[in-house]
Amino acid sequence: LPLKPTPPPFRNHGNFVVSVAELNRWLGERAEEAGAYVLSETVGAKLLVDDDYEQSGERSAGGEASGRDRNAPGRGRSTVIGVRTGDKGRDKDGGRKSNFEPGSDVVARATVLAEGCWGHLTGAALKGLGLAAKDPQVWALGVKEVWEVEQPLDRVIHTLGWPLRPQARFKEFGGSWIYPMNRPGETPRVSIGFVVGLDYADARLSVHDVLQEFKLHPLVRKILTGGKRVAWGAKAIPEGGYWAMPRLHAPGMVICGDGGGMVNVPKLKGIHYAIRSGMLAAETLYSSLKAGSTDFSSYERAVHQSEIGKDLYESRNMKQPFGRGLIVGGAITNAMVVTKGRLPGGHWPTHRDSDQPLLLTDRDKRYPKPDGKYTFDKLSSVFTTGNATRDDAPSHIRIQQRVPRELAEAWKWMCPAAVYEVPEDAPQGSEHVDLIVNPSNCVQCGAITAKGGRLTPPEGGDGPVYQVT
Numbered sequence: 228l229p230l231k232p233t234p235p236p237f238r239n240h241g242n243f244v245v246s247v248a249e250l251n252r253w254l255g256e257r258a259e260e261a262g263a264y265v266l267s268e269t270v271g272a273k274l275l276v277d278d279d280y281e282q283s284g285e286r287s288a289g290g291e292a293s294g295r296d297r298n299a300p301g302r303g304r305s306t307v308i309g310v311r312t313g314d315k316g317r318d319k320d321g322g323r324k325s326n327f328e329p330g331s332d333v334v335a336r337a338t339v340l341a342e343g344c345w346g347h348l349t350g351a352a353l354k355g356l357g358l359a360a361k362d363p364q365v366w367a368l369g370v371k372e373v374w375e376v377e378q379p380l381d382r383v384i385h386t387l388g389w390p391l392r393p394q395a396r397f398k399e400f401g402g403s404w405i406y407p408m409n410r411p412g413e414t415p416r417v418s419i420g421f422v423v424g425l426d427y428a429d430a431r432l433s434v435h436d437v438l439q440e441f442k443l444h445p446l447v448r449k450i451l452t453g454g455k456r457v458a459w460g461a462k463a464i465p466e467g468g469y470w471a472m473p474r475l476h477a478p479g480m481v482i483c484g485d486g487g488g489m490v491n492v493p494k495l496k497g498i499h500y501a502i503r504s505g506m507l508a509a510e511t512l513y514s515s516l517k518a519g520s521t522d523f524s525s526y527e528r529a530v531h532q533s534e535i536g537k538d539l540y541e542s543r544n545m546k547q548p549f550g551r552g553l554i555v556g557g558a559i560t561n562a563m564v565v566t567k568g569r570l571p572g573g574h575w576p577t578h579r580d581s582d583q584p585l586l587l588t589d590r591d592k593r594y595p596k597p598d599g600k601y602t603f604d605k606l607s608s609v610f611t612t613g614n615a616t617r618d619d620a621p622s623h624i625r626i627q628q629r630v631p632r633e634l635a636e637a638w639k640w641m642c643p644a645a646v647y648e649v650p651e652d653a654p655q656g657s658e659h660v661d662l663i664v665n666p667s668n669c670v671q672c673g674a675i676t677a678k679g680g681r682l683t684p685p686e687g688g689d690g691p692v693y694q695v696t
C-alpha cells in the first residue's frame with residue numbers, strides 16, 4: 228500500500244546517499260591532514276579515571292547500568308583521564324603468544340567517547356560514573372546489502388511492516404530502505420536493508436532472513452534482478468531516543484553520537500547527529516581547556532539546545548507505541564508526527580529489549596532457502612565483509628553458555644553472523660542447552676548487548692572490513 232502523501236520522516240529531498248565506510252575513511256584522512264594522530268587497529272579497552280577511581284570497563288554479562296535521574300547531581304568528582312588500549316597477541320585462553328603486545332595508557336585532559344551503538348567504555352562510564360538515564364536504552368538491528376544493478380534506481384524507497392507480522396503479540400516493528408547509489412561512469416548500485424526493533428517476541432525471528440524474504444517481493448525483484456550483491460553488513464541502532472539519553476559528560480569526558488543515544492528513530496538517521504555532536508564537543512573542549520577547566524557540562528546543554536535535542540524531544544514517544552502493534556502504533560505515531568510531538572504527550576517509558584518474554588513459532592519456515600545468487604545464508608554474507616578476526620583470539624562475547632532453550636534459539640536466529648549454534652544432539656525436551664559459540668564470525672553488530680549478553684571490543688584490527696556499506 229503506498230503511503231500518500233509521503234509522511235514527513237520519509238521525505239528525503241536534498242539529502243545525499245553515501246557509503247558511511249567511505250565517508251569515515253575520507254574524514255579520517257582530513258583529520259590526519261589537520262594534524263590528528265589516528266591509532267588505527269587499536270581498541271579502547273579500559274577507561275582511566277583519576278587516582279580515586281579506576282573503572283575497568285568490565286561489568287558482569289547482562290549487567291545493568293545504574294539508573295539515575297537526568298537532573299540528579301553527579302556522583303563524586305572522578306575525572307576521566309584517558310583510555311588504556313587493548314592487548315594484542317593473546318591466545319584463545321588469554322595466554323601470551325610470541326607476538327604479544329600489552330596495551331598502553333593514552334592519557335589526556337579531554338576524552339571523547341564516540342563508540343557507536345554498543346559502547347564498551349561508554350557502558351562503563353554510564354554505570355561507574357552514574358550517567359545512565361532512568362529509561363533503559365533499546366535497540367533495533369539492521370542488516371543491509373549493496374547491489375550492482377542493471378538499471379539505476381531513481382528514487383528513495385522506504386517501507387514499513389511486511390514481511391513482519393502486524394499482530395501486537397509478535398511485537399514486530401520495522402521496515403526497509405532501498406537507496407540509489409549512482410556515480411557517473413560507474414555501475415549503478417543500490418543499498419537495500421531491513422531494520423527490526425530488538426524487542427520482538429518470536430525467538431525464531433532473524434533480521435538477516437527477513438531481508439532475504441523481503442527481496443522476494445515482486446517490486447524489489449524488479450530493482451535487483453540481473454544485478455549482483457557486492458557487499459553486506461549488520462549493525463544495531465539505539466532507538467530509545469530522548470528518554471534513554473544518558474548524561475553526556477563527566478569531568479574530563481564527553482559522549483558523542485550513537486553512544487549518547489543520538490538517533491532520529493522515525494527518520495532512521497544518526498550520521499548528522501554524530502557529526503554535529505562531535506562539532507559541539509570540539510567547541511566546548513577548546514573553550515573549557517583554554518580556560519584551564521575539564522568541566523564540559525556546557526557540551527550537554529549545547530546538544531539539548533541544538534537541532535539534536537529539538538528533534539529528539541519531538542520524536543520522544545514515537546517508537547514506544549509500536550509495542551501495541553503496527554496499526555494502533557502507527558495511528559498514535561502519526562498523531563505525534565502531525566502535532567510535532569505534542570499529542571499524545573507525557574513520558575512513554577522504554578523497556579529493556581531483553582525483558583520481552585519469548586515465543587517459539589514456526590516463523591523460520593517462511594525464510595527462503597538461500598540460492599547463493601539472489602538470496603544468501605549468513606556465513607556467505609559474513610565472508611563478503613572480509614572479517615579479519617583471528618580464529619585463535621580470546622572470545623570477546625560475554626554470554627552465559629548454558630541457557631534456556633528459547634534464549635538459545637533467540638540468539639541463534641538473531642545473530643546475523645551465525646556466531647551461536649544450538650547443538651543438534653541437544654535433547655528436544657530439555658529446558659536448558661549448552662550453546663556452541665563461534666566468536667570469530669562476529670561482525671560486532673552489538674545486538675547481543677540488547678538481548679542479555681555483552682559485546683566487548685575484540686583485538687584491535689579484528690572484525691569486518693566494510694568498504695562500501
Ligand SMILES: Cc1cc2nc3c(=O)[nH]c(=O)nc-3n(C[C@H](O)[C@H](O)[C@H](O)COP(=O)(O)OP(=O)(O)OC[C@H]3O[C@@H](n4cnc5c(N)ncnc54)[C@H](O)[C@@H]3O)c2cc1C
Nearest residue numbers: 270271342343369462463484485495496497498499501684
Ligand atoms: C542499518 C543501519 C542503517 C542506518 N541508516 C542511516 C541513514 O540512512 N542515515 C543516517 O544518518 N544514519 C543511519 N544510520 C545510523 C548511523 O549509522 C549512526 O547513527 C552513525 O553511524 C553513528 O555514528 P557514531 O560515530 O556515533 O558511531 P559509529 O558509526 O558506530 O562509529 C563508532 C566506531 O567506533 C568503533 N569503536 C567502538 N568501540 C570502540 C572501542 N572501545 N575502541 C575502539 N573503537 C571502538 C566502532 O568499531 C565504530 O567504528 C543507520 C544505522 C544502521 C545500523
Ligand code: SF4
Nearest residue numbers: 642669670672673675
Ligand atoms: S555475536 Fe557479534 S554479530 Fe552476533 S549478534 Fe552478537 S555482536 Fe552481533
